Amino acid sequence: MAVHTSQSVAKAAGDDVARGPSRGTGNPPPPSRLRRAMSVHWYAWAMVAPVVIVIGVIIGYPLVRGIYLSLTDANERNVARSIGVNELPATYSFVGVDNYVDALTGTQFLGTLGWTLVWTVSCVGITFCLGMGLANILNRRIAGRSAYRMALILPWAIPGFVSVFAWRFLYNEDRGLLNKILGGAGIDGIPWLNDPTWAKFSVIAVNVWLGVPFMMVALLGGLQSIPSEQYEAAEMDGATAWQRFRHITLPGLRPVSTTVILLSTIWTFNMFPVIFLLTRGGPGEATQILVTQAYKFSFEISPRDFAQSSTWGVLILVLLMLFAMVYRRVLRTQGDNW
Amino acid sequence: MTTATATTARHSARKPKARLRGDRSPAASVALHLTLFIASVIAVFPVLWVLLTSLKPAKFATTTDFFRETTFENYTNLIRDTEFLSWFGNSVVVAGLSTVIGVFVSATTGYAVSRFRFPGKRGLMWTLLITQMFPVAVLIVPIYNIMSSIGLLNQPAGLVITYLTISVPFCAWMMKGFFDTIPREIDESGQVDGLTPFGTFWRLILPLAKPGLAVTAFYSFITAWGEVAYASAFMVGDENLTLAGGLQKFVNQYGAQWGPMTAASVLIAIPAALVFLFAQKHLVTGMSAGAVKG
Numbered sequence: 203m204a205v206h207t208s209q210s211v212a213k214a215a216g217d218d219v220a221r222g223p224s225r226g227t228g229n230p231p232p233p234s235r236l237r238r239a240m241s242v243h244w245y246a247w248a249m250v251a252p253v254v255i256v257i258g259v260i261i262g263y264p265l266v267r268g269i270y271l272s273l274t275d276a277n278e279r280n281v282a283r284s285i286g287v288n289e290l291p292a293t294y295s296f297v298g299v300d301n302y303v304d305a306l307t308g309t310q311f312l313g314t315l316g317w318t319l320v321w322t323v324s325c326v327g328i329t330f331c332l333g334m335g336l337a338n339i340l341n342r343r344i345a346g347r348s349a350y351r352m353a354l355i356l357p358w359a360i361p362g363f364v365s366v367f368a369w370r371f372l373y374n375e376d377r378g379l380l381n382k383i384l385g386g387a388g389i390d391g392i393p394w395l396n397d398p399t400w401a402k403f404s405v406i407a408v409n410v411w412l413g414v415p416f417m418m419v420a421l422l423g424g425l426q427s428i429p430s431e432q433y434e435a436a437e438m439d440g441a442t443a444w445q446r447f448r449h450i451t452l453p454g455l456r457p458v459s460t461t462v463i464l465l466s467t468i469w470t471f472n473m474f475p476v477i478f479l480l481t482r483g484g485p486g487e488a489t490q491i492l493v494t495q496a497y498k499f500s501f502e503i504s505p506r507d508f509a510q511s512s513t514w515g516v517l518i519l520v521l522l523m524l525f526a527m528v529y530r531r532v533l534r535t536q537g538d539n540w
Numbered sequence: 541m542t543t544a545t546a547t548t549a550r551h552s553a554r555k556p557k558a559r560l561r562g563d564r565s566p567a568a569s570v571a572l573h574l575t576l577f578i579a580s581v582i583a584v585f586p587v588l589w590v591l592l593t594s595l596k597p598a599k600f601a602t603t604t605d606f607f608r609e610t611t612f613e614n615y616t617n618l619i620r621d622t623e624f625l626s627w628f629g630n631s632v633v634v635a636g637l638s639t640v641i642g643v644f645v646s647a648t649t650g651y652a653v654s655r656f657r658f659p660g661k662r663g664l665m666w667t668l669l670i671t672q673m674f675p676v677a678v679l680i681v682p683i684y685n686i687m688s689s690i691g692l693l694n695q696p697a698g699l700v701i702t703y704l705t706i707s708v709p710f711c712a713w714m715m716k717g718f719f720d721t722i723p724r725e726i727d728e729s730g731q732v733d734g735l736t737p738f739g740t741f742w743r744l745i746l747p748l749a750k751p752g753l754a755v756t757a758f759y760s761f762i763t764a765w766g767e768v769a770y771a772s773a774f775m776v777g778d779e780n781l782t783l784a785g786g787l788q789k790f791v792n793q794y795g796a797q798w799g800p801m802t803a804a805s806v807l808i809a810i811p812a813a814l815v816f817l818f819a820q821k822h823l824v825t826g827m828s829a830g831a832v833k834g
Contacts, residue, residue, distance in 0.1 A: 239659060243656075243658040243659060245652075245656070245736075245737045245738070246652045246656040246658035246661075247658065247660075249648040249649060249651065249652035249656075249737075249738070249741075250648070250649045250652045250653065250660075250664060252645045252646070252648065252649065253645060253646050253649040253664075253668075253708060253709075253712050254649075254664065256645055256704060256708050257667060257671065257708060257709065260683075260701060260702075260704055260705050260708075261671055261674075261679070261705050261709075263682075263686075264679050264682035264683045264686060264705075265678065265679065265682070267682040267685070267686070268678055268679060268681060268682040271681060271682060271685075281685060282689060283688070332579075335575075336576075336579060339572055339575060339576060340576075342572070344569075344572055344573070344576070345573075346573075350576045350577075350579075350580055352817065353580035353583055353584050354576075354579060354580055354583050355583075355817070356583050356584055356587055356813070357583050357586075357587070358816070359809075359812065359813040359816035359817055360587055360809045360812065360813055361762070361765055361766035361783075361808060361809060361812050362766045362768075363766055363768050363783075363784045363787060364590075364766075364787070364805045364808050364809050365586065365587070367590075367787060367791060367801060367805060368586040368587060368589065368590045368805060369586055370791060371589070371590065371593070371796075371798060371801070371802070372586055372589065374602070374796070377602035378602075379589065379602075379604060382602075382604050383604075386604075411582070411583070411586075414583075415583070468672075468673045471675070472673070472675040472676065474676050474768060474769045475766070475768040475769070475784075478768060478769070478772075479768065479788070492675075492677070493675050493676060493677045493769075496675075496677035497676070497677060497680065497769060497773070500680065500681045500684070500773075501772075501773045508681050508685070511677065511680075511681050512678075512681050512682070514677060515675060515677035515678035515679070515680070515681065516678060518675040518677055518678065519673075519674060519675060519678045522673050522675065523670065523673070526670075526673065
């Protein structure tokens with residue numbers, strides 16, 4: 203046992219092909235151990251090297267630079283740039299955490315964060331419930347099931363920006379189809395995208411429309427993996443449909459649901475195209491979520507405020523990572539080995 | 541299975557205490573079909589409406605008729621009078637290159653992370669996971685500044701490099717999921733036959749993972765095909781736009797040209813939708829496999 207430490211560790215690790223010493227089995231490694239690690243692991247390291255290098259260069263470096271920019275007062279007028287033949291050097295300066303203080307004490311960031319949370323929770327919640335309902339219906343034996351499935355998946359198959367323009371076409375206040383139908387029924391047209399409250403409703407509706415197919419297909423996959431013996435046993439015991447749903451379906455869907463809710467939350471929080479293409483954050487700033495507002499700072503206002511945009515970007519990332527950590531921890535305390 | 545359910549159904553008819561699965565009243569059937577039908581109409585209608593509108597003359601674009609003087613003039617005008625074909629070409633080049641490079645770069649990593657245990661693996665997996673939740677806002681400014689300083693702004697190459705920040709972590713993560721589904725006995729048999737780990741990967745595993753590679757590539761392509769933020773910020777000038785940027789030309793705050801917009805939408809959506817409907821079954825499998833097994 204003592205002689206074959208690495209062997210037993212590898213065995214404990216299960217069926218790994220390349221057996222090597224595991225981490226954390228004692229003192230900090232002397233050089234000889236480093237060399238031994240190199241000789242054992244160089245294959246794995248060589249195989250992951252391309253990704254590590256690419257990520258380091260095109261994600262790591264910009265990330266570090268973005269964090270640095272958020273600690274400066276960089277904007278369009280003071281970053282390094284070339285005008286014609288003249289190269290102007292960067293003149294922005296380090297201002298410490300001022301941008302973060304401004305963002306976190308001002309009303310704009312917190313206000314936008316509030317709407318972003320409403321947007322994320324309502325989109326994910328509604329999408330999940332609709333997806334769950336449709337998946338359960340589609341999981342029954344019902345005539346024309348595959349045709350329904352095809353039709354319901356269609357919104358996922360169309361590139362998102364195309365669908366958003368299709369909705370914009372329907373939402374058009376003067377000549378859009380929705381208002382024409384309402385007009386035909388004698389109801390006044392609704393300013394779908396021009397009234398703050400209706401615009402919020404409209405963007406959520408479009409995002410739900412876009413998101414339901416993924417939810418439905420994922421949950422349908424989860425439903426089909428629940429063994430039917432469990433339902434048969436419950437039927438023997440006289441469980442009602444609701445009891446079967448509550449005590450078999452929901453627990454059985456837990457692994458899938460936790461994953462899709464996490465993914466969907468992150469996607470919705472970062473959902474740029476829907477807001478940007480449907481309302482540009484308007485009317486006013488009513489539908490602006492954090493990501494689109496950060497984009498606006500750096501590309502739509504003049505002078506472009508790179509520092510503030512980076513600050514918001516970093517804050518968004520921190521919020522998402524906190525969310526993912528808390529989510530994981532909550533799941534783990536509930537006994538999920540995720 | 542079917543007969544078993546049928547038998548239980550018959551049992552329940554005799555002594556009804558709780559309604560069983562696959563056993564429902566006609567009213568319930570009607571309700572289910574009605575629900576599915578309404579949901580399908582909501583799902584299909586916006587897309588169908590765009591298709592129908594694209595076949596009407598532009599001046600009737602906002603009429604409520606389903607058909608009116610059906611014509612292809614929106615399509616001919618689109619191709620003749622706008623830069624649609626160059627947008628299409630730009631999108632194909634950018635999305636294609638970022639997919640090919642992304643899959644190529646990340647295939648070995650997906651395999652190594654799936655099979656080997658090595659120092660730094662945990663950190664790498666976390667990095668791959670976290671980079672996928674990067675909001676576009678955190679990288680867009682620094683990348684914009686870097687691209688502008690090395691003269692790659694408004695160049696397809698710059699956009700390809702930018703899209704690699706999305707496709708590389710995604711492809712590596714997804715391919716790990718697919719490699720996980722290939723039995724390890726195959727690796728072991730390769731080792732017994734004296735293949736190096738890379739030889740095993742290249743000659744045995746990669747051919748088996750072809751469907752997975754195809755799905756990964758397809759998904760990565762679609763992501764780049766539909767990307768809006770980077771494309772809108774980095775590409776200016778009519779002939780440099782990708783489709784996501786080009787479509788915005790038709791509908792802006794000054795007015796809307798619904799005729800060419802709908803025709804362009806149809807041309808953009810048809811190829812993507814066709815391939816998607818064939819591939820979608822594998823998409824979810826791969827994605828949830830990768831995510832759940834973590």
